[in-house]
Amino acid sequence: MTEQRPRIMYWMSVLLGAITTIFATNAMAANGVFERMSGASGRKPVPNKISNNRSGKAVLVVKNAVPGTNGRGRVVLANVGSNPIRTVRISQDQVRSGGIGPALQLQVYDTTAKRCLYPRPKITKQKRGAKPRPELTTCAKWMPFNGGRALKSVHVPALKGTSWKRKEKHAIDVRWRLDSASTNTDQGKSASFRLVWRFIA
Numbered sequence: 001m002t003e004q005r006p007r008i009m010y011w012m013s014v015l016l017g018a019i020t021t022i023f024a025t026n027a028m029a030a031n032g033v034f035e036r037m038s039g040a041s042g043r044k045p046v047p048n049k050i051s052n053n054r055s056g057k058a059v060l061v062v063k064n065a066v067p068g069t070n071g072r073g074r075v076v077l078a079n080v081g082s083n084p085i086r087t088v089r090i091s092q093d094q095v096r097s098g099g100i101g102p103a104l105q106l107q108v109y110d111t112t113a114k115r116c117l118y119p120r121p122k123i124t125k126q127k128r129g130a131k132p133r134p135e136l137t138t139c140a141k142w143m144p145f146n147g148g149r150a151l152k153s154v155h156v157p158a159l160k161g162t163s164w165k166r167k168e169k170h171a172i173d174v175r176w177r178l179d180s181a182s183t184n185t186d187q188g189k190s191a192s193f194r195l196v197w198r199f200i201a
Contacts, residue, residue: 060072078169
């Protein structure tokens with residue numbers, strides 16, 4: 001009887017975590033929208049500083065998801081200091097699975113660099129001059145929203161070279177989907193997590 005319920009009966013409240021914290025090796029970074037923290041704002045430049053435009057706010061909130069649906073939220077990270085930043089990393093914490101299992105799935109995609117961050121594709125050597133393989137320009141796969149060790153310390157590479165240059169910014173999409181194979185036992189459940197961004201000067 002339960003298995004015959006229409007899929008529209010799903011009432012799942014999904015909260016995909018707020019981007020809330022940025023840490024540096026020498027100081028805690030300030031929050032704010034990139035444009036408000038540039039040199040035009042009149043603020044004195046600082047040696048190392050990174051911002052995100054969704055700090056303390058949910059990147060996306062999904063309610064009443066049904067199997068087969070998907071969506072995304074975007075956060076913009078920017079180097080607003082006067083010096084390059086060597087490393088920017090993502091980590092996932094405060095995970096609450098809610099018992100949904102693998103039906104709720106996730107991707108983290110750097111739209112500026114056109115690079116999938118999670119799940120990170122396996123990079124293989126290519127012939128010189130060859131076009132990038134599709135998995136290097138889009139997320140070819142989905143992984144459970146609870147990334148575990150795979151999403152504990154994800155490197156966000158610079159656009160060029162080894163460091164984020166001054167004023168470099170990346171638009172990061174957090175994409176979700178509820179797999180069409182999700183069963184009626186997932187009805188009414190909820191899940192959440194937080195993404196934390198850290199940088200090393």
